[in-house]
Amino acid sequence: MKTLAIGLMSGTSLDGLDICLAEFEKKDKWHFKILKSETLPYSTDWENKLRNSIHLSVTDLLELHSDYGFYLGQKVKEFIERHQLENIDLIASHGHTVFHQPQRKFTLQIGDGRAVKLNTGIPVPVVYDFRSQDVLMKGNGAPLVPIGDELLFSQYNACLNLGGFSNISLKSKNKRIAFDIAPVNIVLNHLAQQLNESFDENGNLARKGKINEALLNELNSLEFYQQAHPKSLGVEWCHKHIFPKLEAITPLEALATFTEHIAEQISKIINENNIKNILITGGGAYNTFLIDKIKAKTDSEIIIPEKEIIEHKEALIFAFMGVLKMNNEINVLSSATGSTTDHCSGVIA
Structure with missing residues (x-):
């Protein structure tokens, strides 16, 4: 059975939001095909907001968490409309990392998945917050991409x-x-x-x-x-x-x-x-x-x-991690992150 998933990735270098629509199918092993992918540069305003997020007060950071979620949802909606996409099964969002301190048992990727879902205009699951569970399981919460390297590359x-x-x-x-x-x-x-x-x-x-x-x-x-x-x-x-x-x-x-x-x-x-x-x-x-x-x-x-692989491999793999989450399959490898065991991570909105 084929699954159509959109993956969203915003890296720490702030060069833009990566959006990747890919088709996944499991036969003898997992196969993928990138159907559409783009990098949407941030406006100066959004780039500054994300760059300076590390310095915000708690209340302002919580506001940005919601605002950025709505921003992501809007960009997904525009992406779907621009390419006249249909039959999307799920959206998986990495969010944007503000804090990452696994030794203190926390990591924060902003962009509330519920806000993403509300703004996309399509009734499909949004999987987000892939890192926190691993950190709570004594892992580094990173890197997560190795599950894709193992199963797709x-x-x-x-x-x-x-x-x-x-x-x-x-x-x-x-x-x-x-x-x-x-x-x-x-x-x-x-x-x-x-x-x-x-x-x-x-x-x-x-x-x-x-x-x-x-x-x-x-x-x-x-x-x-x-x-x-x-x-x-x-x-x-x-x-x-x-x-x-x-x-x-x-x-x-x-x-x-x-x-x-x-x-x-x-x-x-x-x-x-x-x-x-x-x-x-x-x-x-x-x-x-x-x-x-x-x-x-x-x-x-x-x-x-x-x-498309150079620029969107991470967005592709987060889409894949969303597919694995919805199938209740392992999507984080403890051998990569140092967590106590392999596990299935992500929150579903």
Whole structure:
């Protein structure tokens, strides 16, 4: 039986809202087909609201939680009307992460699923809040995408996503493990914006900068990189450990240094795990300077897929997680998040 699901994803790099309509069918294994997908850039107003959400009072944050839910619902409604879509079975929404502190037993993705449902105009279930249950089960609440890597992209030895943060998933001793490696666009975009660019296209700005070896060594020595997996990163970590260090040098120098840092951390993981081929997705897959650096530091075959997979793999997998939730099947792997057991997560509105 085929299921039509819409997945919504908003990443920490704030480059826009990803919407993906996909068809899923289980035969001998799960199969998928992306039917329509888009990235809708945020208005300056919405980008600022989401970027500054970490600083809001509790009451203002609760208001934004509702408002953003209605915004998501409106965007889904427009998406459905624009493409004249019919027979949608469900909507799955990741929401937008404001806080992520699993060590304190909480994570918050705003965008109330009930508001999403009220505003879409179609009477189908909305599955949301995929991370909280895992955190309550002593997990990191991240990464969640490995269930999709395991069931939809198993032909690759590893899957690497280069978004706001880089995260990898791979098979180790017959278990799917996954973890965050390092910040990527959350830092690179921040630095590019200091040079009046929204992002560092193709890594062209970083190419012009000179690597600060002392800072590179300092970054590579951060405690997070020495920790065993499972582990995950949040924006708060960057504010504490990364941004203050980069303020001491020029944005160009910082871009060059941090791009090298990302490449070194990713290559180290690829080499340590003897990964033969790796699928790379997310906005960072377009950063040719970064990709070339990774290629130069490893013998792994680097696979950059078609545009719709690069840009919408996460939205696709959250749609898939919604399908699994509605089927009451496991959609979070404890081997990836560190939770006490595999489980079926998400709240249904």
